[in-house]
Amino acid sequence: MTARFGFDVVARDEAARCGRLQLAHGDVDTPAFMPVGTRGAVRGVTADELESIGTQIVLANTYHLHLRPSAELVARRGGLHAFMGWTRPILTDSGGYQVFSLAERRTLGEDGVVFHSHLDGSRHLLTPERAVDIQARLGSDVAMMLDECPSWPATPAELDAAVERTLRWARRGRDRFLALAAGGDPDVARPTPGQAQFGIVQGGTDKARRDRSVAGTLAVGFEAYAIGGLSVGEPVEAMYEITGHTAAQLPADRPRYLMGTGMPDDLVESVARGIDLFDCVLPTRNARNGQLFTPRGPISIKNARYAEDDRPIDPGCRCPTCKRYSRAYLRYLFVAGEMNAATLNTLHNLHFYLDTMRQIREAIKFGTFAKFRKAFLETYSRQPRSLDD
Amino acid sequence: MTARFGFDVVARDEAARCGRLQLAHGDVDTPAFMPVGTRGAVRGVTADELESIGTQIVLANTYHLHLRPSAELVARRGGLHAFMGWTRPILTDSGGYQVFSLAERRTLGEDGVVFHSHLDGSRHLLTPERAVDIQARLGSDVAMMLDECPSWPATPAELDAAVERTLRWARRGRDRFLALAAGGDPDVARPTPGQAQFGIVQGGTDKARRDRSVAGTLAVGFEAYAIGGLSVGEPVEAMYEITGHTAAQLPADRPRYLMGTGMPDDLVESVARGIDLFDCVLPTRNARNGQLFTPRGPISIKNARYAEDDRPIDPGCRCPTCKRYSRAYLRYLFVAGEMNAATLNTLHNLHFYLDTMRQIREAIKFGTFAKFRKAFLETYSRQPRSLDD
Numbered sequence: 001m002t003a004r005f006g007f008d009v010v011a012r013d014e015a016a017r018c019g020r021l022q023l024a025h026g027d028v029d030t031p032a033f034m035p036v037g038t039r040g041a042v043r044g045v046t047a048d049e050l051e052s053i054g055t056q057i058v059l060a061n062t063y064h065l066h067l068r069p070s071a072e073l074v075a076r077r078g079g080l081h082a083f084m085g086w087t088r089p090i091l092t093d094s095g096g097y098q099v100f101s102l103a104e105r106r107t108l109g110e111d112g113v114v115f116h117s118h119l120d121g122s123r124h125l126l127t128p129e130r131a132v133d134i135q136a137r138l139g140s141d142v143a144m145m146l147d148e149c150p151s152w153p154a155t156p157a158e159l160d161a162a163v164e165r166t167l168r169w170a171r172r173g174r175d176r177f178l179a180l181a182a183g184g185d186p187d188v189a190r191p192t193p194g195q196a197q198f199g200i201v202q203g204g205t206d207k208a209r210r211d212r213s214v215a216g217t218l219a220v221g222f223e224a225y226a227i228g229g230l231s232v233g234e235p236v237e238a239m240y241e242i243t244g245h246t247a248a249q250l251p252a253d254r255p256r257y258l259m260g261t262g263m264p265d266d267l268v269e270s271v272a273r274g275i276d277l278f279d280c281v282l283p284t285r286n287a288r289n290g291q292l293f294t295p296r297g298p299i300s301i302k303n304a305r306y307a308e309d310d311r312p313i314d315p316g317c318r319c320p321t322c323k324r325y326s327r328a329y330l331r332y333l334f335v336a337g338e339m340n341a342a343t344l345n346t347l348h349n350l351h352f353y354l355d356t357m358r359q360i361r362e363a364i365k366f367g368t369f370a371k372f373r374k375a376f377l378e379t380y381s382r383q384p385r386s387l388d389d
Numbered sequence: 390m391t392a393r394f395g396f397d398v399v400a401r402d403e404a405a406r407c408g409r410l411q412l413a414h415g416d417v418d419t420p421a422f423m424p425v426g427t428r429g430a431v432r433g434v435t436a437d438e439l440e441s442i443g444t445q446i447v448l449a450n451t452y453h454l455h456l457r458p459s460a461e462l463v464a465r466r467g468g469l470h471a472f473m474g475w476t477r478p479i480l481t482d483s484g485g486y487q488v489f490s491l492a493e494r495r496t497l498g499e500d501g502v503v504f505h506s507h508l509d510g511s512r513h514l515l516t517p518e519r520a521v522d523i524q525a526r527l528g529s530d531v532a533m534m535l536d537e538c539p540s541w542p543a544t545p546a547e548l549d550a551a552v553e554r555t556l557r558w559a560r561r562g563r564d565r566f567l568a569l570a571a572g573g574d575p576d577v578a579r580p581t582p583g584q585a586q587f588g589i590v591q592g593g594t595d596k597a598r599r600d601r602s603v604a605g606t607l608a609v610g611f612e613a614y615a616i617g618g619l620s621v622g623e624p625v626e627a628m629y630e631i632t633g634h635t636a637a638q639l640p641a642d643r644p645r646y647l648m649g650t651g652m653p654d655d656l657v658e659s660v661a662r663g664i665d666l667f668d669c670v671l672p673t674r675n676a677r678n679g680q681l682f683t684p685r686g687p688i689s690i691k692n693a694r695y696a697e698d699d700r701p702i703d704p705g706c707r708c709p710t711c712k713r714y715s716r717a718y719l720r721y722l723f724v725a726g727e728m729n730a731a732t733l734n735t736l737h738n739l740h741f742y743l744d745t746m747r748q749i750r751e752a753i754k755f756g757t758f759a760k761f762r763k764a765f766l767e768t769y770s771r772q773p774r775s776l777d778d
Contacts, residue, residue, distance in 0.1 A: 041722060041729045048709060069696070069721045077699060077717055085713040307458070310466060320437060324474040328466055332458045333430060339728050340430045 005196040005223045007255050013369040015248070015274040018361045021255050023089040023141035024194030025081060026056070030255055030276040031360055033267065033353045034059040034091055036284055039068075040084050043284060044342040045350070047086050053319065053351045054358070057089040057141070059279045062134055063098035067117050067124075071137035079139025079191030091279070092140035094131040094200075097149055097228075097260075108148070110165070128173035132197070136180050139191030144226065145173040147200040152233040159204045162229075166202045167216040173197070174220050196223035198257060204229055205238040207245050214249045225250045226257035227275075236266070244273035264293060264356055268376050271360050272369070283353045287345035290334045293352040297381035301345065305386060306331040319351035320344075394585040394612045396644050402758040404636070404663040407750045410644050412478040412530035413583030414470060415445070419644055419665040420749055422656065422742045423448040423480055425673055428457075429473050432673060433731040434739070436475050442708065442740045443747070446478040446530070448668045451523055452487035456506050456513075460526035468528025468580030480668070481529035483520040483589075486538055486617075486649075497537070499554070517562035521586070525569050528580030533615065534562040536589040541622040548593045551618075555591045556605040562586070563609050585612035587646060593618055594627040596634050603638045614639045615646035616664075625655070633662035653682060653745055657765050660749050661758070672742045676734035679723045682741040686770035690734065694775060695720040708740035709733075 006022035007030075021028040035042050035050065038061045042050060050058065060080060065071065077083040080090055096113070099106055103115035112127030128146045135143035146169050150162040177197045180188055199222035203209035217225060227246050230239045243258055250256050257277035258270050267278055283293065290302045294314045301313070312322035313330065321330070321344040333341035356376075363372035395411035396419075410417040424431045424439065427450045431439060439447065449469060454460065466472040469479055485502070488495055492504035501516030517535045524532035535558050539551040566586045569577055588611035592598035606614060616635050619628045632647055639645045646666035647659050656667055672682065679691045683703045690702070701711035702719065710719070710733040722730035745765075752761035 039725050039727060040718075041727050044728055044732075046709070046729065046732060047713060068725060069717075073697065073717075076697060077715070082699075083715070083718055083721075085715070085718060308462065308465060310471075320435070324436060326466070326472070326474070328458075328462075329429075329472055329474060332472075336428050336457060338428060338430050339433055339731065340435065342728065343433075343435060343732070 004194060007224070007253065009253070011365045013364045013367055014272070015244070016271050016360075016364050016369045017274065017276060018364040019255065019276060021276070023057070023196065024192050025087060025089045025141050028056045028089055029361060031267070031271045031357055032057060032277055033357045034277065034279040035350050035353075036061070036279055036281045037084070038281075039064045040080065042346070042350075044288065044339070044346040047084070049320070049347060050086075050350075051088075053347065054354050055088070055350070057091060058086065059091050059093065060084075060138070060140065061098060062092045062095035062131065062138065063102065065138060066095060066134050067119055071134040075137035075139070075189040075191060079137075081139065082191070089141040091142040092135045092138055092144065093259075094144040094146040095126055095134065096131065096146045099126055100149065100151075110168075112146070128169040129176040132173050132176040132180065133185075133188050136177075136188050136190045136195065139195065141192060141195060142223075143177070143195055143197045145170055145197060145199050145222070147202060147228050149202065149229050149232065150204065152204070154204055156206070159202075159206060159209050163202050163209050163213045163216075166200065166213065167220070170199055170217055170220045170222075174199070174222065198222055198224045198226050200226045200228040200259070201246055201250075202229045203242075203246075205234050205242050207242070210242060210246050211249065214246060218251070224254040224257065226259050226277075228259050230258065231260040231262055231266075231280075239266070240269050240273065243270050243275060247274035250274075263382060264353065265377055265380050265382065267353070267356060268360065268373050271364075272373055283349035284346050287349040288342045290341070290345065291384065292330075292345055293349050295376075295379055297383060297385045299386065300384055301327065301330050302334050303331070303386070313348055314352075317348065317351065318355075319348050321348040321351075393583060396613070396642065398642070400754045402753045402756050403661070404633070405660050405749075405753050405758045406663065406665060407753040408644065408665060410665070412446070412585065413581045414476060414478045414530050417445045417478055418750060420656070420660045420746055421446060421666055422746045423666065423668040424739050424742075425450075425668055425670045426473070427670075428453045429469065431735070431739075433677065433728070433735040436473070438709070438736060439475075439739075440477075442736065443743050444477070444739070446480060447475065448480045448482065449473075449527070449529065450487055451481045451484035451520070451527065452491065454481075454527060455484060455523050456508055460523040464526035464528070464578040464580060468526075470528065471580070478530040480531040481524045481527055481533065482648075483533040483535040484515055484523065485520065485535045488515055489538065489540075499557075501535070517558040518565040521562050521565040521569065522574075522577050525566075525577050525579045525584065528584065530581060530584060531612075532566070532584055532586045534559055534586060534588050534611070536591055536617050538591065538618050538621065539593065541593070543593055545595070548591075548595060548598050552591050552598050552602045555589065555602065556609070559588055559606055559609045559611075563588070563611065587611055587613045587615050589615045589617040589648070590635055590639075591618045592631075592635075594623050594631050596631070599631060599635045600638065603635060607640070613643040613646065615648050615666075617648045619647065620649040620651055620655075628655070629658050629662065632659050632664060636663035639663075652771060653742065654766055654769050654771065656742070656745060657749065657762050660753075661762055672738035673735050676738040677731045679730070679734065680773065681719075681734055682738050684765075684768055686772060686774045688775065689773050690716065690719050691723050692720070692775070702737055703741075706737065706740065706744075708737050708744075710737040710740075
């Protein structure tokens with residue numbers, strides 16, 4: 001296990017960058033997509049399968065793991081990597097976003113947020129310091145600071161409050177992170193000594209507030225920086241605009257992480273604006289709902305038109321699902337409610353996302369990203385479509 | 390695809406035999422255990438995973454596939470192998486057993502059995518001839534004749550009626566099978582020209598009725614023979630006694646299939662009595678319920694004692710689950726309701742069954758089966774136990 005955080009940009013094509021991120025448990029080629037393993041498992045696929053499709057890093061959710069089995073239990077197992085049987089890098093979110101979206105009741109204050117578990121109603125307090133401690137115990141390669149992500153649309157006053165509180169929490173979270181890294185608390189196990197911490201920029205779709213948030217977050221200083229508060233319902237044009245505006249102000253020698261995004265075309269558009277890291281539940285969640293991604297757009301495998309279609313989902317795809325199974329079989333498994341449908345659909349969708357990132361990296365290296373982007377967007381349609389078109 | 394059915398006994402150790410079964414889609418080393426893929430999928434594991442643990446043949450259920458997606462649809466796909474993406478042998482049951490155990494209402498007559506689908510209540514008639522036609526369309530390597538399996542306990546009159554009706558159905562089913570093999574019905578697609586048909590012996594736990602059933606079934610003549618009507622609730626000693634008694638009368642140059650059995654110690658005891666083929670839902674169904682098999686007996690992974698146990702299920706096991714995951718993680722996944730628990734538990738249990746068969750074959754080849762059997766039975770306990778004992 002290396003203990004140093006590093007990031008080398010190996011190629012550029014206008015604002016797009018191709019890089020190599022060095023984390024405690026290994027390297028990640030960027031731009032990279034992180035499959036989401038909410039509860040310490042990417043639902044429906046095994047670690048062997050994740051490796052077989054080239055997954056270099058996964059995201060795990062702090063909120064869920066904190067409530068069950070608890071960060072303390074995970075720490076006693078030697079950290080999340082040992083617990084999950086996953087030896088490659090892991091990024092953990094701070095838990096804040098899910099407190100706001102999942103907890104039964106929550107009360108936000110300056111100190112932090114009091115919430116009641118969606119599992120058993122038990123009361124918990126999440127503060128910037130505790131978010132650090134929990135993720136230290138989980139031992140992820142990258143810990144995210146606790147931020148306040150306002151819902152969309154937010155009033156200017158709400159946006160301002162969130163930006164300012166997030167900056168105060170950034171300072172507190174970073175102080176706690178540095179204190180732990182210096183060995184300051186024997187009660188907090190740190191199974192991954194080389195853990196890095198990323199700051200998060202807020203500010204909604206307002207450029208001035210984004211600028212203020214960037215400046216304040218950079219002043220605190222983190223290993224790298226994320227753009228939060230997007231993909232929360234704003235128009236896609238606003239998301240692209242703010243992503244580009246914000247990414248341009250973040251340090252060029254650090255990876256830039258756009259949180260919670262997105263659709264395949266969002267990935268391409270965001271890379272074009274300087275983003276290096278992504279996570280999103282879409283490929284996994286939609287797979288379980290029968291939506292499969294193809295270069296031409298998503299399709300719904302439950303559609304009766306596939307009942308007797310012997311072709312793979314995408315004849316050009318090299319994923320384990322397309323190599324072996326027909327649309328007819330996948331449609332049948334889905335309609336019959338067989339759990340294997342979730343597995344095979346998830347493998348395909350994750351492969352599609354990871355392969356799209358691979359193609360993006362290749363295009364950047366060859367200086368053909370603009371051409372790739374144009375071709376991708378001309379072919380890809382967000383609207384669910386039929387493969388018979 | 391070879392078109393010939395064959396069976397070579399390569400080693401014997403008293404009544405136990407080690408053989409090689411040649412089927413249309415490949416060879417099977419016997420004694421063999423067939424994982425059950427009820428609806429055309431072994432629940433929770435992919436075909437790649439089944440191959441990785443050495444699965445040579447799977448069982449699929451005719452009743453389920455007939456109702457959905459229908460044998461006709463499967464035939465249009467080129468048969469069950471093409472449909473499932475499984476290139477190795479498949480055995481299909483006749484559908485009769487599940488008509489009796491699953492259908493909503495059923496009426497047994499001399500012609501066959503009228504039943505109502507558990508899916509939509511639709512009315513169907515299953516006859517010995519139709520069971521042949523459905524399995525011909527599915528294109529399994531081995532088709533089973535339609536039999537009548539009485540519930541246990543049955544009266545002597547019920548047993549007699551089932552034995553006699555099963556013999557009449559054997560004749561009708563075999564005639565239909567031979568007519569189809571001779572190309573007699575252009576309306577029935579036969580995607581697997583080399584399909585074999587197995588007869589089924591009934592007779593409950595009564596030796597005289599078993600003898601009668603064996604004689605009559607042999608007189609009809611099938612590629613091989615199965616023992617039905619056991620593992621239906623009778624005492625285990627009676628099952629062993631009738632298995633040994635019946636197997637001894639079945640042709641030595643044909644594989645003998647004990648249907649629906651059983652616990653790991655049942656496999657060892659039945660091999661000792663001359664059985665070559667097994668199927669059972671126990672390893673897969675129990676995996677989904679959190680029961681895991683080990684050489685010392687089954688354990689319940691949901692037990693709180695495993696919450697902080699970092700060891701694999703069985704330190705001596707080489708399955709994909711034990712190579713990578715701890716009891717603590719498997720317990721957590723099960724308690725959290727993650728579907729990955731079903732996958733990892735199923736892989737372990739199927740590997741345990743297949744590896745037990747592999748050890749049995751090795752012991753027979755080395756002439757040490759008696760020693761293996763004694764050691765296995767001394768170590769293995771049917772009672773769920775703790776691994777801390």
